Amino acid sequence: MTATRGLEGVVATTSSISSIIDDTLTYAGYDIDDLAENASFEEVIYLLWHGNLPTQAQLDELKSQLAENADLPKEVLDHFKTYPIDQVHPMAALRSAVSLLGLYDSEADVMTEESNYQKAIRLQAKMPAIVAAFARVRKGLEPVAPNKNLGFAANFLYMLNDKEPEAIAVEAIDKALVLHADHELNASTFTARVCVATLSDVYSGVTAAIGALKGPLHGGANEAVMKMLTEIGTLENVEPAIRSKMDNKEKIMGFGHRVYRQGDPRAKHLREMSKKLTELTGEPHWYEMSTKIESIVTGEKNLPPNVDFYSASVYHSLGIDHDLFTPIFAVSRVSGWLAHILEQYANNRLIRPRADYTGPGMQKYIPVEQRG
Numbered sequence: 215m216t217a218t219r220g221l222e223g224v225v226a227t228t229s230s231i232s233s234i235i236d237d238t239l240t241y242a243g244y245d246i247d248d249l250a251e252n253a254s255f256e257e258v259i260y261l262l263w264h265g266n267l268p269t270q271a272q273l274d275e276l277k278s279q280l281a282e283n284a285d286l287p288k289e290v291l292d293h294f295k296t297y298p299i300d301q302v303h304p305m306a307a308l309r310s311a312v313s314l315l316g317l318y319d320s321e322a323d324v325m326t327e328e329s330n331y332q333k334a335i336r337l338q339a340k341m342p343a344i345v346a347a348f349a350r351v352r353k354g355l356e357p358v359a360p361n362k363n364l365g366f367a368a369n370f371l372y373m374l375n376d377k378e379p380e381a382i383a384v385e386a387i388d389k390a391l392v393l394h395a396d397h398e399l400n401a402s403t404f405t406a407r408v409c410v411a412t413l414s415d416v417y418s419g420v421t422a423a424i425g426a427l428k429g430p431l432h433g434g435a436n437e438a439v440m441k442m443l444t445e446i447g448t449l450e451n452v453e454p455a456i457r458s459k460m461d462n463k464e465k466i467m468g469f470g471h472r473v474y475r476q477g478d479p480r481a482k483h484l485r486e487m488s489k490k491l492t493e494l495t496g497e498p499h500w501y502e503m504s505t506k507i508e509s510i511v512t513g514e515k516n517l518p519p520n521v522d523f524y525s526a527s528v529y530h531s532l533g534i535d536h537d538l539f540t541p542i543f544a545v546s547r548v549s550g551w552l553a554h555i556l557e558q559y560a561n562n563r564l565i566r567p568r569a570d571y572t573g574p575g576m577q578k579y580i581p582v583e584q585r586g
């Protein structure tokens with residue numbers, strides 16, 4: 215048996231949800247560029263869960279189901295107040311809250327297709343409420359109840375800031391949600407599938423996936439990008455800072471990808487949005503620094519930016535706390551996780567690969583008193 219490090223190139227499942235072929239990303243056959251320009255996040259949720267775009271009636275129904283299920287149980291809100299707020303990362307709070315939601319769902323372990331679909335709606339609906347409520351509670355503010363008249367992206371910003379968002383902010387978040395929704399067998403989606411392939415429940419699958427997304431080699435990179443930009447601070451500092459990182463063989467966050475070679479097709483949409491928003495906020499230096507970093511890293515190491523790179527300056531321009539960047543990724547990606555969880559249940563087989571053993575050869579047990 216020979217191990218493939220990091221399972222690179224290993225095809226671990228069939229899936230009809232999304233594909234990456236020759237650096238082109240599609241959701242159920244729709245090019246991400248087409249969806250980013252034209253689709254709303256709610257349409258994308260429907261597409262990932264059903265394999266086709268909704269009719270107006272189907273879309274209206276999904277929107278009303280998401281709005282109806284957006285409230286959080288009081289127990290989850292109260293739980294936040296018991297956390298050691300100063301040391302809790304919002305991704306850890308999100309992971310805990312999703313696990314806790316499972317405790318209050320009387321259908322958590324009901325494994326019918328219909329019940330799992332209903333849980334998918336409940337979880338998708340509640341994720342933005344969790345992120346927004348935790349962000350407020352940790353600042354000593356009261357959570358804001360969802361506004362059932364707002365769309366998904368607008369409602370998230372409303373619950374976060376307690377005011378109706380501007381159209382440009384809604385447009386930016388909606389597009390970011392569309393771009394992050396699914397990505398074939400990335401690490402967090404694979405985690406979700408491995409978990410539920412044991413026939414564990416939907417809440418366990420999503421909780422596990424949040425844990426995997428949190429790491430800086432995956433979803434956590436967007437927060438790390440903003441940390442890097444903040445540390446570099448000015449356009450003049452970019453060149454020496456990035457060269458010194460490259461000389462020290464440090465990873466430049468937001469660059470590189472396991473699958474894409476020529477570039478991540480999602481990055482250009484976020485780059486464009488970053489340019490627009492940083493101009494509007496009067497802070498174009500975030501965009502200028504980012505493009506300068508891109509020209510050095512891509513020019514010299516042939517590493518193009520991934521989805522996380524420009525999302526950092528986009529979210530920063532919307533006034534969002536930097537440690538909420540990865541939770542926003544999760545608010546979107548949960549749609550993909552749920553699609554994959556439902557697909558896994560529909561054609562399940564336990565996921566159990568092998569390991570190429572490299573430890574000691576056969577040993578004989580020696581009683582503790584005889585060991586030297």
Ligand SMILES: CC(=O)SCCNC(=O)CCNC(=O)[C@H](O)C(C)(C)COP(=O)(O)OP(=O)(O)OC[C@H]1O[C@@H](n2cnc3c(N)ncnc32)[C@H](O)[C@@H]1OP(=O)(O)O
Nearest residue numbers: 430431432433435464465466467468469470471472520522
């Ligand atoms: C949503 C997402 O998850 S997108 C990815 C988000 N993650 C990041 O942005 C973190 C930075 N990037 C990385 O760490 C990697 O590119 C990953 C994790 C995305 C992909 O990792 P892998 O496919 O395992 O690539 P691996 O780490 O083996 O890199 C291959 C080579 O490129 C280099 N490399 C890859 N990414 C980077 C980077 N961001 N900065 C500098 N060098 C890099 C590696 O050092 C390695 O060089 P070597 O062959 O000389 O040792």
Ligand SMILES: O=C([O-])CC(=O)C(=O)O
Nearest residue numbers: 396397399400401472521
């Ligand atoms: O596919 C990957 O490995 C990481 C990624 O870009 C994503 O999850 O969006």
